[in-house]
Amino acid sequence: MSERSSEAAGPTGLPFDDIRRLVAQMPGPDEKAVAAIRARDAELTKPPGSLGRLEALVEWLAAWQGSTRPMVERPLVAIFAASHGVTARGISAFPDSVNRQMLDNFSAGGAAINQLCAAYGLGLKVFDLAIDQPTPDISAEAALSEPACAATMAYGMEAIAGGIDLLCVGEMGIGNTTIAAAIYHALYGGQPQDWVGPGTGLDHEGVRRKAQVIGEAVALHRAGDGDPLEVLRRLGGREVAAIAGAILAARHQRVPVILDGFVTTAAAAVLHAMDARALDHCLAAHCSAEPAHVEVLRRLNKTPLLDLGMRLGEGSGAAIAAGIVKGALACWRDMATFESAGVATKGT
Numbered sequence: 001m002s003e004r005s006s007e008a009a010g011p012t013g014l015p016f017d018d019i020r021r022l023v024a025q026m027p028g029p030d031e032k033a034v035a036a037i038r039a040r041d042a043e044l045t046k047p048p049g050s051l052g053r054l055e056a057l058v059e060w061l062a063a064w065q066g067s068t069r070p071m072v073e074r075p076l077v078a079i080f081a082a083s084h085g086v087t088a089r090g091i092s093a094f095p096d097s098v099n100r101q102m103l104d105n106f107s108a109g110g111a112a113i114n115q116l117c118a119a120y121g122l123g124l125k126v127f128d129l130a131i132d133q134p135t136p137d138i139s140a141e142a143a144l145s146e147p148a149c150a151a152t153m154a155y156g157m158e159a160i161a162g163g164i165d166l167l168c169v170g171e172m173g174i175g176n177t178t179i180a181a182a183i184y185h186a187l188y189g190g191q192p193q194d195w196v197g198p199g200t201g202l203d204h205e206g207v208r209r210k211a212q213v214i215g216e217a218v219a220l221h222r223a224g225d226g227d228p229l230e231v232l233r234r235l236g237g238r239e240v241a242a243i244a245g246a247i248l249a250a251r252h253q254r255v256p257v258i259l260d261g262f263v264t265t266a267a268a269a270v271l272h273a274m275d276a277r278a279l280d281h282c283l284a285a286h287c288s289a290e291p292a293h294v295e296v297l298r299r300l301n302k303t304p305l306l307d308l309g310m311r312l313g314e315g316s317g318a319a320i321a322a323g324i325v326k327g328a329l330a331c332w333r334d335m336a337t338f339e340s341a342g343v344a345t346k347g348t
Ligand SMILES: Cc1cc2ncn([C@H]3O[C@H](COP(=O)(O)O)[C@@H](O)[C@H]3O)c2cc1C
Pocket: 091, 092, 093, 094, 098, 102, 171, 172, 173, 174, 175, 176, 177, 178, 198, 199, 200, 201, 312, 313, 314
């Protein structure tokens, strides 16, 4: 395991102290804004409640933007990309070289997420977290030092600066379903088999090997000794740390967040283990086909918006959910009221 180093510690002590303080100081929802949304919703030309969960999505936007006029004018899909030394253990169906090639593919507009961003009118930014320098094999040593983990979280926080109003978090990193499953096993216990899945398409033998590696890693790192930030630091990787930072910064900057699938939810789970309110500003886009995602979402008390059998990552599920959020907001913002349209209300 790497040694903790205090060289990069801020004036307040260890680098994680700043993260813990940000978690402790998270703002809550704007209940007045929610009341304003409901008041207008009641006047719209539809039976009360008839837009179902779409109505709740607009309330969610207002609560976490802190605004009676919620907006989705500058939505962003942020893809955090990293490489993982644990791929040396044969835990992915694809080689590491795919990371760089997919970054080129994102730049060229050829990936699934490019098409979804175009279809739903979403911005896309890709953050390369040193993909040519993999974090160490977590079955042999810790992914990150404390200063490196905190700095990567801080990078994730900066990545969302610049006036966005909705954040979809995504990732790219061959081997990162192993990282995510190890984080869940460390946070929630049980057996490695409870959290493992085929990822990009491992066969039965591959999944068995992956579970073995996850078990070794979590045992080596003593499940983070019960500290969620130590779980993140020891099991990594950089994209997961950066996503955790982005989710936390979004809360403070009043930007609602849409979580993608199995991997991005691991970053969210670390924050949730620190404080059960930490994900109140987050929407679970979909239930991934990765088998353990259902149980993780249950533990996070999140009902996913969609269940499309997707297991891609890249923020793809989150992008589709953002399209639905935009549709929900358009109804609330632009529909006529019973009065303006001269439509009869119930019983009149
Ligand atoms: C071409 C290609 C594009 C992808 N886009 C996202 N992923 C997804 O698959 C990887 C995780 O699965 P595992 O843990 O099994 O390696 C991540 O990169 C994730 O974003 C991709 C994977 C591939 C092969």
